[in-house]
Amino acid sequence: MSEQPVCLVTGGASGIGEACARAFAARGHAVVIGDIQDGKAATIAAELGDTALAVHLDVREERDFTRAMEAISARYGRLDVMVNNAAVVGALGPIAELPVEEWDYAQVVILRSVFLGMKHAARLMLPRQQGAIVNIASAAGLTSGYGPHIYNACKAAVVQLTKSVSLELAERGIRVNAVCPGNVETPIHTGVTDDRWKGRMEKIRSEHVDDQPMPRMAQPCEIADAVCWLASEQSSYVSGHALVVDGGLLAGRPWRQQPAFLREFHPARK
Numbered sequence: 001m002s003e004q005p006v007c008l009v010t011g012g013a014s015g016i017g018e019a020c021a022r023a024f025a026a027r028g029h030a031v032v033i034g035d036i037q038d039g040k041a042a043t044i045a046a047e048l049g050d051t052a053l054a055v056h057l058d059v060r061e062e063r064d065f066t067r068a069m070e071a072i073s074a075r076y077g078r079l080d081v082m083v084n085n086a087a088v089v090g091a092l093g094p095i096a097e098l099p100v101e102e103w104d105y106a107q108v109v110i111l112r113s114v115f116l117g118m119k120h121a122a123r124l125m126l127p128r129q130q131g132a133i134v135n136i137a138s139a140a141g142l143t144s145g146y147g148p149h150i151y152n153a154c155k156a157a158v159v160q161l162t163k164s165v166s167l168e169l170a171e172r173g174i175r176v177n178a179v180c181p182g183n184v185e186t187p188i189h190t191g192v193t194d195d196r197w198k199g200r201m202e203k204i205r206s207e208h209v210d211d212q213p214m215p216r217m218a219q220p221c222e223i224a225d226a227v228c229w230l231a232s233e234q235s236s237y238v239s240g241h242a243l244v245v246d247g248g249l250l251a252g253r254p255w256r257q258q259p260a261f262l263r264e265f266h267p268a269r270k
Helices: 015-026 038-048 062-075 098-130 150-171 201-211 220-231
Strands: 004-012 030-035 053-056 081-084 131-136 175-183 242-245
Touching: 004 015, 004 062, 004 098, 015 030, 015 038, 015 081, 015 220, 030 038, 030 062, 038 053, 053 062, 062 098, 081 220, 098 131, 098 150, 098 175, 131 150, 131 220, 150 175, 150 242, 175 220, 201 242, 220 242
Parallel strands: 004 030, 004 081, 030 053, 081 131, 131 175, 175 242
Antiparallel strands: none
16 A cells, blocks of 8 residues: 555646646655646656656546546555545537537536546545545536536535535545635636637636636636645544635725726825
């Protein structure tokens, strides 16, 4: 059995997932990068050193989770941290026009994948009576207006699923929490994975910043730091929690967008 704690990150070859993989490696974990981007995953694993491992993991397929856990068990003999990160933006468009096939695909990738990740992680963690599961939800799962319908609905379900499973596993030594990012500068959030949005990076970034009390988008490493904290001993009494990391987004409108009579009292005017 590995003497290092072992962490599996789904969607670990880019964006928040890659940042999590690098952050856990920097904190002394053996990191397993699960992704469908096999080349990128292998490259990152090679950069992280001999204890890192890349596995092909399509989060739509339960057999891929089974194979990933078999590889982890064979190589390390343990799993300490599970980060369920993989997701898509989801079906875009008005409710009256959404294709049911796109809706179903997004539900599988965003929500069912978290169920599968927790199911298979628990199977490795339960015999040792310890572990930490962190699910990447979203500020869009706590209020509406920050994503497509299916994205909002599924991320809200991730938060509730996190709380529900935390109740079951708490007495077995396994903590289950979620991180709810706001606007993060990643490929999925800025839309560069969608041909319709390519070339609009600056406009998209500007639109996101306009919403923020803190006038910038988050960097993936800032979300990874929150994930690492929830998986660490520093949060040993935290379970069933949805940690919001959103630059103040859910607190309300930025001061610069408040009514004029309120803005008159802003300290920056003096």
